[in-house]
Amino acid sequence: MSLYAIGDLHLHYATDRCPQSQRKDRAWRNHEEKFRKNCQAMLTPEDVLVLAGDHSWGKNLEECEPDFQYIRELPGRKILTRGNHDMFWDVKKTQALNERFAGELTFLQGGFAAYGEYALAATKGYTFEGPFYLDRRGRIVGWDEKEEEHAKKLVERETGRLRVSLEAARDAGFRKIVIFLHYPPTNILEEESVFTRLAEEFGAEQVIYAHSHGESRFHDSIQGEFHGVNYRLVSGDFLKWKPVKILD
Numbered sequence: 001m002s003l004y005a006i007g008d009l010h011l012h013y014a015t016d017r018c019p020q021s022q023r024k025d026r027a028w029r030n031h032e033e034k035f036r037k038n039c040q041a042m043l044t045p046e047d048v049l050v051l052a053g054d055h056s057w058g059k060n061l062e063e064c065e066p067d068f069q070y071i072r073e074l075p076g077r078k079i080l081t082r083g084n085h086d087m088f089w090d091v092k093k094t095q096a097l098n099e100r101f102a103g104e105l106t107f108l109q110g111g112f113a114a115y116g117e118y119a120l121a122a123t124k125g126y127t128f129e130g131p132f133y134l135d136r137r138g139r140i141v142g143w144d145e146k147e148e149e150h151a152k153k154l155v156e157r158e159t160g161r162l163r164v165s166l167e168a169a170r171d172a173g174f175r176k177i178v179i180f181l182h183y184p185p186t187n188i189l190e191e192e193s194v195f196t197r198l199a200e201e202f203g204a205e206q207v208i209y210a211h212s213h214g215e216s217r218f219h220d221s222i223q224g225e226f227h228g229v230n231y232r233l234v235s236g237d238f239l240k241w242k243p244v245k246i247l248d
């Protein structure tokens with residue numbers, strides 16, 4: 001049994017909401033088919049596949065249904081975490097989603113799932129992407145204070161949720177932890193963040209994140225070892241639609 005991860009499938013079997021930028025990008029051409037074939041070649045039915053947010057462009061369950069059907073048919077046990085584009089998934093609806101898809105898909109948000117001796121803790125996270133505006137050379141040319149206030153609130157809410165998950169895992173006796181975020185743990189101006197400090201405080205071995213699409217965004221945040229934690233970007237186009245092995 002192995003644990004794999006990938007994020008940002010951005011499926012759109014039942015909606016035309018998929019933006020032109022995705023339709024025209026070579027990295028996304030036929031990506032559903034590429035990913036399905038890679039999963040079939042790499043995963044066994046005993047494996048676990050974590051999909052780290054941004055599953056579908058559908059805005060409600062009805063519009064997402066063919067996308068869920070595609071995910072259901074992938075090999076292994078599927079655990080879905082929440083991304084910023086998952087309009088079908090209000091946090092309060094997590095339990096209802098798990099009841100509706102019982103035995104088929106697991107929706108993990110603000111809690112943890114056990115994987116052997118590991119606890120998998122998941123929440124969407126948040127990074128300040130908009131309060132500052134950069135020129136082409138990465139120099140700050142503007143700052144939106146209102147947006148900064150809003151972003152601070154979202155970061156606070158998400159770190160609160162992550163702390164609750166990590167404490168629940170610790171209270172249940174788990175000492176080994178992998179954290180799944182959708183947003184990168186830091187923005188392009190930060191070296192560390194409340195999320196990296198939480199990962200260190202709870203001794204997480206790995207922090208897995210997605211959301212960064214396109215070559216220009218792949219290095220927005222930490223990759224590799226930082227303060228004893230291993231950070232890995234798993235957005236689908238970055239991985240060329242091959243799920244990455246997280247744990248044996």
Ligand SMILES: [Fe+2]
Nearest residue numbers: 008054211213
């Ligand atoms: Fe995305």
Ligand SMILES: [Fe+2]
Nearest residue numbers: 054083084211
């Ligand atoms: Fe995203």
